Amino acid sequence: MYNFKNDYAEGAHPTILQRLLETNLIQQNGYGEDEYCKLAKSAIKERLNNQFAEIYFVSGGTQANLLVISSLLRPHEAVISASSGHIFTNEAGAIESVGHKVISVSTNNGKITPSDIERTLQAYQLKPHVVKPRLVYISNTTEVGTFYNKKELQDLYAQCKANNLLLFLDGARLGHALMAPGSDLLLEDVSRFTDVFYIGATKNGGLLGEAVIFNHREVGTDFPYIMKQKGALLAKGRVLGVQFLCLFEGELYLKLAQHANLMAAKIAEAIQQQGYSFLADVASNQLFPILPNALIVELEKKYEFYVWQKIDDEKSVVRLITSWATDPKIVDALVQDIQAGSNSF
């Protein structure tokens, strides 16, 4: 059985483990003050082309989300999120747990638009009886695999700034977004057109780790206190520093995302060739094809994946995810199995 359920089924890219081994017994300062963290921050900062960027490494996406949001909001301030947003659906109430309401916005494709913002602000006028929207949370790629291009992000940020809102981008799969075919967004654009964002390593080659980046001086003050208070400051910060150094001293981070996207594209092509459609646009490493149930049953004999949603008695949506570690040979086999399975009906 091969796992297409998620993009965290393997450990880390071998380069990372190798570097952990090589540096293992070199004594370092604790709590992120080690030299690998410093080098990794320099490497990332260089890519951002933003001298004001402040970078911190944390363990995972839910942690990054709650740290950033609790650090930026006063008690009565709220977050605007797509209803498919990870913080709204799949973080066990993390944001509410630090005191803030998440206002959900229905979307077609997981993406928030300037007009969504406007509509939400109009619905929250009855001061002081309602919460005060203060931060917009977006994901790139989104939870359904779509991405923001440069113009979309720029416009959204302008709308936020015009309304005294902060824009926070969850980049658990930022590499996949940047490397998505058709995306014109660069890492430095993300640093220009958001207030704060993070770059996820957990789902793109790391054992664990997200790099949180505050893009200017008005945000991010005292963030290490918040990290410590919420249990996010690792004694051996080197574990995160070494990983991000490996990913960003060269092009490894982007190459790994590119591999994941390519594997997904191959599978998508095979599916399209058989005449099947998709729930959401094929854009990155998450596919949501609508397949005949008989084919699904056949594929489940060799592959693990989620049956996402029933369409009718004949068809269902499944979710297939590829990653930096997805084996091209298995993808070839899957492509053949899709073709064979389809032809047999």
Add this chain to the structure above:
Amino acid sequence: MYNFKNDYAEGAHPTILQRLLETNLIQQNGYGEDEYCKLAKSAIKERLNNQFAEIYFVSGGTQANLLVISSLLRPHEAVISASSGHIFTNEAGAIESVGHKVISVSTNNGKITPSDIERTLQAYQLKPHVVKPRLVYISNTTEVGTFYNKKELQDLYAQCKANNLLLFLDGARLGHALMAPGSDLLLEDVSRFTDVFYIGATKNGGLLGEAVIFNHREVGTDFPYIMKQKGALLAKGRVLGVQFLCLFEGELYLKLAQHANLMAAKIAEAIQQQGYSFLADVASNQLFPILPNALIVELEKKYEFYVWQKIDDEKSVVRLITSWATDPKIVDALVQDIQAGSNSF
């Protein structure tokens, strides 16, 4: 310069890194449902001799503390801690951040006694104007390197049970406590005489990780929800599972702590031979010797450590910490430098 400042200056024991490498590309379930976590839990549970124990792996001590405490207390309930307790002094308000007051008790040696409990309960009688003490937090070893022996822990637990209090033991350095010369406490005693505790790997051979153990059915319900909500549930839980498996499938965990204690004992012996005394009893891998300032200056040329407290114009307390990774040759050199330095005055 060699670091005696803390016990997290190196990475992980090589066995652990080796195992991470070997298992790296084997696909696993996420979120702690991998086979290494399962094996590690079995291995630990066997040592506990407690069929009711429920085990969860988290990243660090502050995280373990806030997760356990927020999972067990209602909003008005409070924690009793030694004034030297990590949650009272060095966690940036983590426990208050999840809503609970930490009532501090002054102690001589970092340890809480049954009479401390009694005195505290008497001071908190004015319901509903005061918080309600509900959980006692202790550390073993304590923040000053002392340990609880079996009788002490048993008596404290009896006092807790007689007063409807939960007992929670912070075992960030539990290995060092169990292996301390003179300690008669076994791991299974800790599981009998506390409600919940954790076994720290971060400071004893791991890259990161603490194993939280709920000892009976009345505690621990729904803990994974709390872990997820506070950002403590790693997508790649295997990173923690592999480490605890290495540490507990055999005797590695205890052996590493024994090494740290032995290194400390050698240094302590040299210090005592020179006629110097200690702020706290020498018990485990933390030493608090009172040294002449001139000797301190001499040692600081080769070694890093904290000057803890001024005693008078001539003498200060320093803190020296050893670890599983402390090099015996460096310890020999330090011993010589102590002898040489002392003789030169």
Add this chain to the structure above:
Amino acid sequence: MYNFKNDYAEGAHPTILQRLLETNLIQQNGYGEDEYCKLAKSAIKERLNNQFAEIYFVSGGTQANLLVISSLLRPHEAVISASSGHIFTNEAGAIESVGHKVISVSTNNGKITPSDIERTLQAYQLKPHVVKPRLVYISNTTEVGTFYNKKELQDLYAQCKANNLLLFLDGARLGHALMAPGSDLLLEDVSRFTDVFYIGATKNGGLLGEAVIFNHREVGTDFPYIMKQKGALLAKGRVLGVQFLCLFEGELYLKLAQHANLMAAKIAEAIQQQGYSFLADVASNQLFPILPNALIVELEKKYEFYVWQKIDDEKSVVRLITSWATDPKIVDALVQDIQAGSNSF
């Protein structure tokens, strides 16, 4: 200008102020331990026919909601509410502020049904990545003026009990619900078919005050601590005790609600006679008629009320609220103005 905007435009029923005057200088214990609180609790308890009921007086509805919910839920547990529910829309994030997500359910009439519960539970299965629904919040009357009859409440409670959910009824306008024409619900039914509820005085004759009632022993433990901690324990609890005593030693509470409902019914009848319809069923003291804009403009010259929602270029919904204090003569005048205004088009 006469105010039909809300039911808290006047002070208290004169009987209450008179009693505050009479008892004013009699020394009493503080913090709800005065004799008026005790008598008021006895008077209410008698009506409940429930020996296990525990009663506490607090200042307002939002306060009651946050106290009850924070007292009953663990951090990862969530509330199910209608999307029109006061806690979801109009309490400035009070429930999120104490750490809990409010899951909203879309409804036609502000009421939650057993099938709403079932559907919600099915949507929150992905433990531990989602919050855990634990409490159902309903309002009676609802925010749109509808009410639950006995069978509806009984069925809802059975559904809750079958699913280990607590049922909490916001009774800010409970009097209006009990006295609504067509309602067969008695106060003692509310005590049987909910776990906890409150009886509002602020909107039915009091200066301020809600009586929170825990219906059985498994809920309500240590509630005074929660009250104190959240700033809800008045030093002069007598202020609340005297009011509830006046309202419940006889039939004043129900009579005042009946008056409000009667005034609303008169207005509703006049509106119906003119052939206008309503957004929600006419049931209690809140009316949502759909009126021609020209008539609205006419009425706004003499009366204050909210224009609730635009229907089309010709018509809008307005909200008219009556209260215990609504002057029957003004209601007669309003009826005439509705008739006159309608005839003039």
Add this chain to the structure above:
Amino acid sequence: MYNFKNDYAEGAHPTILQRLLETNLIQQNGYGEDEYCKLAKSAIKERLNNQFAEIYFVSGGTQANLLVISSLLRPHEAVISASSGHIFTNEAGAIESVGHKVISVSTNNGKITPSDIERTLQAYQLKPHVVKPRLVYISNTTEVGTFYNKKELQDLYAQCKANNLLLFLDGARLGHALMAPGSDLLLEDVSRFTDVFYIGATKNGGLLGEAVIFNHREVGTDFPYIMKQKGALLAKGRVLGVQFLCLFEGELYLKLAQHANLMAAKIAEAIQQQGYSFLADVASNQLFPILPNALIVELEKKYEFYVWQKIDDEKSVVRLITSWATDPKIVDALVQDIQAGSNSF
């Protein structure tokens, strides 16, 4: 039995009840937007001689404390309080419940000095492992009846400003402080030498109510949201507005406090004449005399008060509190009983 236990045993000054009666049926806007609140705010503001002051009315002291503190602090920021401070001892963890640690400072007389601040700041240097002190909480009068004079408050405020700390004064008994014999502090001084403070009515003539005053623009933003969110925004804000209007349109507030202080001074004089001493300086309406146990037993036959603390087998400290409502005839009787009781030993 006559109650000297506290200063909230009676209702409100009759003027207040009379005014509540007179205004009772005049329709008003809700939520503090009524005309009485506006007039009361104007009356208070005039006394403050501070055009930037923003005033809000809330129900009680614990509520005021938690609202102000949660509105001003970020999650990692902490409060410095005397160890006798109400928020540290008697508010059931209200401040921790909104997420903040209260750092306690031992004092002789309930008052914090600039050097206390300095010492505390030095103890909290280990960023980010400790909380960050950000707000100093003081009470005037203090919990032991002492007061700050103008120079003391001015110096403390200067120390706060020099260290980027906010100064918040709990004025639950501010009237008693301002009217204390020997106090040179004026209400307008409090508005100059603190960032935020409140004027308590609950303990000085009101049924309930504290007026929270933010003294400049950098504090207080969005406070109504916080009030609503924490359940502190009364629907009938007029209840508070009318009271503060009565107290501040003329000199009632200060006169009532003066009466309380005078009654206490008479009792104190009688006690001193008998040669007894006091635990704390006699300054306002709280007395802490050290009396022979035999006299205490005698007095307990006619008067209610707290036995505060045992001194030795012969003597104890008691606490006697007077109020705006204390009957001068009873005070005369108490004076005689003290004299008689003392002479009989």
